[in-house]
Amino acid sequence: QVQLVESGGGVVQPGRSLRLSCAASGFTFSSYGMHWVRQAPGKGLEWVAFIRYDGTNKYYADSVKGRFTISRDNSKNTLYLQMSSLRAEDTAVYYCAKDFSGGSWLDYWGQGTLVTVSP
């Protein structure tokens, strides 16, 4: 069965960096696009970024463009989100999610990892 397990969250000071990881299993990771979605405390879902199955195309929300970088290592079945210049408004639970194909709906989600940006 598909499993997505995020890690790397924690408390970080504004302006600092953090890297999230998402370990995938139960499907052929190298064949599917992957997303990051976040949810601030008590708020709705916000799509963050997408990467194609082979890493050749990446897309970002305007709110993170230039600060966050999505990447993947298909040899390790792992998705990453490198976050830099973090702000208080980046505080959220970050979910990784599998794309059904190459830019469609999100059919499987991880349990999320909490990032708190605070002095």
Next chain:
Amino acid sequence: DIQMTQSPSTLSASVGDRVTITCRASQSISSWLAWYQQKPGKAPNLLIHKASGLESGVPSRFSGSGSGTEFTLTISSLQPDDFATYYCQQYNSYPYTFGQGTKLEIK
């Protein structure tokens, strides 16, 4: 960017009721719309894809319809497990966007 607007934001209903949630897109997205259910402290769960396609394992009381800019999610007979927050999401173009959510509460 495409804006997604859900209504209502909160919906109070009883077990057995038929309920409908509406999602409107700021421009046409054809049928490139998904619906998700989220319970407190849990990840979202896919219900509907391509506006009306029922995801495998999702009860048949859930249905979706619409195309272009107006979409609906209908639950034909509410069950206790259905009280949750529901989100629509467009995947017509990047950046993907979600509606603000509809919280379905027990009346």
